[in-house]
Amino acid sequence: MAESLKLDICVIGAGSGGLSVAAAAAAFGVSVVLIEKGRMGGDCLNYGCVPSKALIAAAKRASVCAISGAFGVNSQPKIDFARTYHHIREVIAAVAPNDSAQRFAGLGVRVVAGVARFTDPATVLVDGDMVVQARRFVIATGSSPCIPSISGLADTPHLTNETIFDLCELPRHLVVIGGGAIGLELGQAFHRLGARVTIVETARPLAHEDAECAQIIIDALLREGVEIRTGASVQSVRQTGGGVELAVKCGDGEERIAGSHLLVAAGRSPNVEGLCLEKAGIEFTRAGILVDGSLRTTNRRVYAIGDAAAGGMMFTHVANYHAGLVVRHALFRLPVQATYDAIPRVTFTDPELAQVGMTDDRAKDQGYRIRVMRWPYCENDRAQAERMTDGHIKVVTNGHGRVLGAAIVGAHAGELIAPWALAISQGLNIRAVAETVFPYPTFAEINKRAAMMFFAPAAASQTVRRIVRWLRRG
Ligand SMILES: Cc1cc2nc3c(=O)[nH]c(=O)nc-3n(C[C@H](O)[C@H](O)[C@H](O)COP(=O)(O)OP(=O)(O)OC[C@H]3O[C@@H](n4cnc5c(N)ncnc54)[C@H](O)[C@@H]3O)c2cc1C
DSSP, X not given: OOEEEEEEEEEEOOSHHHHHXXXXXXXXXXXXXXXXXXXXXXXXXXXXXXXXXXXXXXXHHHHHHHHGGGGTOOOOOOOOHHHHHHHHHHHHHHHGGGGOHHHHHHHTOEEEESOEEEEETTEEEETTTEEEEEEEEEEOOOEEEOOOOOBTGGGSOOBOTTTGGGOOSOOSEEEEEOOSHHHHHHHHHHHHTTOEEEEEOSSOTTTTSOHHHHHHHHHHHHHHTOEEEOSEEEEEEXXXXXXXXXXXXXXXXXXXXEESEEEEOOOEEEOOTTSOGGGGTOOEETTEEOOOTTOBOSSTTEEEOGGGBTTSOOOHXXXXXXXXXXXXXXXXXXXXXXXXXXXXXXXXXXXXXXXXXXXHHHHHHTTOOEEEEEEEGGGOHHHXXXXXXXXXXXXXXXXXXXXXXXXXXXXXXXXXXXHHHHHXXXXXXXXXXXXXXXXXXXXXXXXXXXXXXXXXXXXXSHHHHHHHHHHHHO
């Protein structure tokens, strides 16, 4: 007979979002069950952020050798890809205990392995052998790779983010369908480790990002030798003796690209299949489960968070942010409103691209009278010392200096964006950054220099120049 559970919160999916909700609920003494059909830790730990950043870290080591001659250090990289594979596994294994069933059981969470699906608006069935009734449900089922409907693709062996980190031999020629963040990050990393890489993109790579910044990334990849076909649509795919062959339409012409391996990185689809959402009165579209500002679905006792929720951004930090809002709303009945104005996003290519808030074009479209401040990396002493002078920062404010957005392309951009996320989330004026003392010599000084540019026109005014002359005389 099926076991029956009655408790306060039932969380479906033990990825970034689900784990955060379960840990917080247990910490507040609320009874909670966490249901996971696959590996604890979800995409981020097993098939996403963690393995991709471990691979990128290995690739960075390989690329350092290529530029170290200028420092007077001469060495040739010798890639042992089997070792790289183990490095990735070791990093996952090091992080895994934080997300493990044992740790969560220790926190007081009931962890159940199995596939969850709704049978009515207040009941979930796990694998047919456990019935869960709860006051509140949180759907945190994440997303899966989109597989485009390209002729022959279904019958051709291909990799996705769920299988590429299982490779223990370096692909000879990796062809990547999709020039978004995942395609570019993985493409550059495999190329640096010695693979030939061709990326095929229908539109322009990083189409959703600031065009000027995206171009710097694309140019960097091209310079390194990554082949990129832009405005190219894949017509068909077939398996060959040596691997795969793609028929690609570029403008009026057609090209055949033969590779040893194919990676499909063509976007993500929210995981809504199999949950029987219709039985629970939960509406969804291809973009995900419909939610209101408090992340409640069309069934008031059910929330949806992370990649599964429509209208959000697909990042681990967004899933965690959602989790925090749901905990406040469901446990403490506090009013919450999900907003994305201050959510940073980073593409971990080299150079990195980090953005938060509005681009200048978007701010103009929204009717703001804007100011745009820039500062190039080449004017930063630390960047010169490290020979990492490619890139710039661009900050957008309204006419009074309230920070609306920032984009940084260059070394450590993902770290450097933090003060701008703070500025936007707290409604700060750019003066706050301009008046902060940053340590010298650090890359972070580009933030201050960009902020100071807001005051440059005033500093150049006749009156200010007269005062400065007067002070000097006095
Ligand atoms: C290659 C790659 C690199 C990435 N890099 C970054 C990065 O650098 N930074 C960043 O912020 N984000 C990154 N992301 C995105 C990030 O991984 C996701 O946004 C994040 O994992 C979403 O968390 P989640 O909780 O919504 O879903 P997930 O972490 O995917 O967890 C969902 C879980 O639900 C389980 N599940 C699904 N259906 C059921 C069911 N019916 N019953 C029980 N369990 C179920 C799944 O097995 C899974 O474990 C990357 C993604 C990829 C693919």
